[in-house]
Amino acid sequence: MDKEQGFSEDRGPARSAARDSLFLLTSIMSADGVDLGKARVRNLSATGLMADCERAIPADIAIVVELRGVGRVSGRIAWSREHKIGMAFDEVIDPQLARRPVSQGASRAALPDYLRSQTLRR
Template sequence: MTDERDISDRGPARTAPRDSLFLLTTLSTPDGVPLGKARIRNLSATGLMADCERAVPAGAQIVCELRGIGLVAGTVAWSRGDKIGLSFDEPIDPQLARKPVGAKSSQQAMPDYLRMHQPGLPRR
């Protein structure tokens, strides 16, 4: 059985391996004009695919913030309805987006009211 999906439904061929994930971000122009929120579906060193709140045209210059990475600039390589493919201006390390942000020790992550009343510890 062959896959008869129309190849035109996909963006240009990708050169970098990509990870599937689910991250939220906000898109804007380089001038700071907001373009809405987006759900990143997959991420690679050279780009991403996202579902956007509204259509963003191919060729648009975009800036978004990626957790663990920071601000990333790129160009919309393709756009189909509310989905876009973004090609980054500079490669990133996509694994940084998967690392927990602000990881703390279990003692620091525990709420104060629990940390102050642990068995065996003197009460204040």
């Protein structure tokens, strides 16, 4: 595949879904639960993502990522170049859920201590 067919040397195959640039940390696991490290999601769409990984991960393996606001998402590594990957999801997601504030819809007790507003008492 070349650039005329939707391929970019630095980003891999072109995706048809609209992408949303963001910075989101996630954990990557193989489909059988082996920890593959952390990654920084650089862009996210309804059908996939692009991320910078701690280490190289080969293309065409099944993985699972945990996305804030979305939950566990399974898919396959569509392309891999050094420490960058493109992941194609098994099912369509709503990428806007990852942009919602952490506290939206969560009760105060469900939030981690560092996210709770606390009043100082003297």
